[in-house]
Amino acid sequence: MRLGRWLVALCLSACCVLAQAEVVRVRAYDDIIASGVLKVAMYQDFPPYSFVVDGQPRGVDVEMARELADGLGLKLDVLWVAPDETLDDDLRNFIWKGHYLRPNVLADVMLRVPYDREFSYKRNELGELINELVVMFGPYQRERWQSAFDDRRLKEVPTVAVFQYHPVGVEVESVPSFYLSSVFGGRMSKMLHHYPSPQAAFAAMQAGEVDATMAMRGEIDWLLKQANDSHLKLAENAYPDMGKQVWDLGMAVHESNRQLAYALEGVLEPMITEGRLAKIYAGYGLRYELPGLYQDVENEMAAGN
Incomplete structure (x- = not known):
């Protein structure tokens, strides 16, 4: 829920306190490594991406997250996300602020976030960046x-x-x-x-x-x-007059945790380029499509040949 203009002034002091609390709750990269666990937020009951079978997490996002955690020498801890009204709310609840029902629970990284410049730099009615405390990175799939x-x-x-x-x-x-x-x-x-x-x-x-x-x-x-x-x-039909027909999906971390983003990208890239991520998707019967970033690289390489 967005605050009205008249509430902004009243909440300035509270926001300062909240900002200090955020710094405490967001785990720094060294603390994540020391803990031995990577906390990954993903949507619950969302097959084939993330769901539970016999009490165990399953899905292409879960399998990818396991490999990402393993690549950093960590174990995977899944934080299940119940979708709020908007993705902005989900990012707030799990990446930079926390939900009011569990204010001390934040993920280190969240999956299935649009890798889209327009969304990343979206502003509210006051002209402020809505997701300024979030870094969106690591495109891994085109949907x-x-x-x-x-x-x-x-x-x-x-x-x-x-x-x-x-x-x-x-x-x-x-x-x-x-x-x-x-x-x-x-x-x-x-x-x-x-x-x-x-x-x-x-x-x-x-x-x-x-x-x-x-x-x-x-x-x-x-x-x-x-x-x-x-x-x-x-069906192989097109969708005339439809706004966004294809989009890339990536990850998100807190703005203060770019080091984690760089480390995850380092693990993700060979998963994509070596075909290991496509193999995970195939295991669930899914067609895997490279995100635009990697398609551009392939096109450039093809043009060079």
């Missing part, structure tokens, strides 16, 4: 939107326009929901069915309630692998 369909009820999806005539399931209050309800003048809105999660929407497609579904590519890949049904297919 995009993906549709899937059941070929017993829908022959192909050459364009999203077919969803004007076929029911499609999406997560409630998600980007696919907003997009499909508004594109083409809202002509597909009457065919939208909303579910509490991408998993529920996919299950509805399996049950015949809807003919298709749309979610993040990693989620769709994972669900198709779990279903193991030859009638459930990936």
Whole structure:
């Protein structure tokens, strides 16, 4: 929740005290190494990225975090994040301030944070940087939107326009929901069915309630692998008039902990360039796409040859 203008002056002294407390709670790089543990924040109940099976953390982000911790000679300690209203709130709760319910619990690093200059330098209504206490770094994956369909009820999806005539399931209050309800003048809105999660929407497609579904590519890949049904297919359509169709994901640390960021980047880069991260993704049935930073390097190398 953002403070109103009239509260800013009243809270100046409290903010000074809070800033001092933040310095105490944020672990310095040497303290992290001495502790033998790397505390990594990742989203709970978020397959295939981070989730729990038989009491054990699983997912591509978990596997990557284990390798990052191991590369620093540390053990992994997962701090599960229950999403707040915005990503800014999540960064505040786990990277630089702490949640009011557990003010002394902060992560050393958080995963699945957009690696995006516009987001990094976003400002509030006062012109202040919203995430000035956060450093976003280490892009490790490119994500995009993906549709899937059941070929017993829908022959192909050459364009999203077919969803004007076929029911499609999406997560409630998600980007696919907003997009499909508004594109083409809202002509597909009457065919939208909303579910509490991408998993529920996919299950509805399996049950015949809807003919298709749309979610993040990693989620769709994972669900198709779990279903193991030859009638459930990936759509190859584009998404006209959609804002951000692809985005890169990276990590975030407290602004005072750039040394940790540099160390993690040193472990991450060979994981990407040697194909070890892609192998982790393949193990969960996911297609791995290099983030833009590494695609640019590959393109430059190809051009040089």
